[in-house]
Amino acid sequence: QSALTQPPSASGSPGQSVTISCTGTSSDVGGYNSVSWYQLHPGKAPKLMIYEVNKRPSGVPNRFSGSKSGNTASLTVSGLQAEDEADYYCSSYGGNCNPYVFGTGTKLTVL
Amino acid sequence: QVQLVQSGAEVKKPGASVKVSCKTSGYIFIGYYIHWVRQAPGRGLEWMGCTHRHNGAAEYAQRFQDRVTMAVDTSMNTAYMELSSLTYDDTAVYYCARELDTTKGFDFWDQGTLVIVSS
Numbered sequence: 001q002s003a004l005t006q007p008p009s010a011s012g013s014p015g016q017s018v019t020i021s022c023t024g025t026s027s028d029v030g031g032y033n034s035v036s037w038y039q040l041h042p043g044k045a046p047k048l049m050i051y052e053v054n055k056r057p058s059g060v061p062n063r064f065s066g067s068k069s070g071n072t073a074s075l076t077v078s079g080l081q082a083e084d085e086a087d088y089y090c091s092s093y094g095g096n097c098n099p100y101v102f103g104t105g106t107k108l109t110v111l
Numbered sequence: 112q113v114q115l116v117q118s119g120a121e122v123k124k125p126g127a128s129v130k131v132s133c134k135t136s137g138y139i140f141i142g143y144y145i146h147w148v149r150q151a152p153g154r155g156l157e158w159m160g161c162t163h164r165h166n167g168a169a170e171y172a173q174r175f176q177d178r179v180t181m182a183v184d185t186s187m188n189t190a191y192m193e194l195s196s197l198t199y200d201d202t203a204v205y206y207c208a209r210e211l212d213t214t215k216g217f218d219f220w221d222q223g224t225l226v227i228v229s230s
Contacts, residue, residue, distance in 0.1 A: 034214045045222045048217060
């Protein structure tokens with residue numbers, strides 16, 4: 001079972017937008033509308049930012065948005081703020097054989 | 112409010128087993144999946160398995176199939192994950208998280224339990 005592929009790092013200045021990609025296969029990302037994104041700050045519980053490709057849980061700023069095209073999902077953070085600096089992981093449901101798979105993770109730096 | 116509270120850090124020797132608990136409150140326990148995810152130092156998140164809502168049936172990632180056991184105690188609203196035959200590579204933070212169904216994402220997590228495997 002292979003992890004989904006994310007760029008190791010991404011960066012942007014405050015106020016800018018940054019997009020993080022998440023590439024899988026037709027058996028996971030491309031096959032289901034079950035892509036989620038998580039934000040990890042050191043020492044804190046991971047936080048769900050996006051589910052079902054493009055839905056935001058209550059309390060997540062609308063600066064965070066998600067999309068998908070084929071086997072690649074994307075997380076866009078608009079209007080970057082210092083507190084957005086964190087690690088971000090995508091996840092996809094992969095069906096009965098490989099139920100869940102995470103991405104390799106992306107460290108977002110706010111310059 | 113929704114809470115998931117895991118048991119404390121553990122230090123185990125190679126070959127031993129570790130059992131981590133995840134006590135939940137603030138929601139209907141049997142209405143949600145409970146997932147177990149780990150993160151080794153310097154590594155990414157790794158899904159280990161889950162217990163299904165309603166019936167508590169366990170489903171495991173293939174790589175842990177032969178040495179992990181997940182279970183729930185509905186009377187205590189608590190989930191458990193036991194990992195056996197520990198190796199140094201099992202040193203990691205282990206998280207429990209809940210999910211309503213397979214598309215809704217893991218919406219509540221605990222801060223995790225550090226398991227250190229050391230001789």
